[in-house]
Amino acid sequence: MGFDDFGYSNEPRHTIHGYDNNQKWFAILNKIRNNKQLKLIVMVSAVVILIIIIAIIVALLPLIIRLIHYISQNGLQGILDGITGFLDKLWKGSGK
Secondary structure, eight states, rough: OOOOOTSOOSSHHHHHHHHHHHHHHHHHHHHHHHHHHHHHHHHHHHHHHHHHHHHHHHHHHHHHHHHHHHHHHHHHHHHHHHHHHHHHHHHHHHOO
């Protein structure tokens, strides 16, 4: 086992670091599993995050449908032309 001037080992330890990282996650999961309040907080947080994601999808659904309709009407070349035209207007300063 080799050590450098500062007392650190210069042998590869990537497998040990991965094991340590997994141990930390298992410790966190065990804390959540054994603590009722922590388990409740995690469950409520998961439900809230899920509700937020669903609300964002529902809010963006009309925009997604319009985009799909625009792509079906004009194709990808139409999108590229629209983006190029918009960027050209921004570059020239007349973004109207």
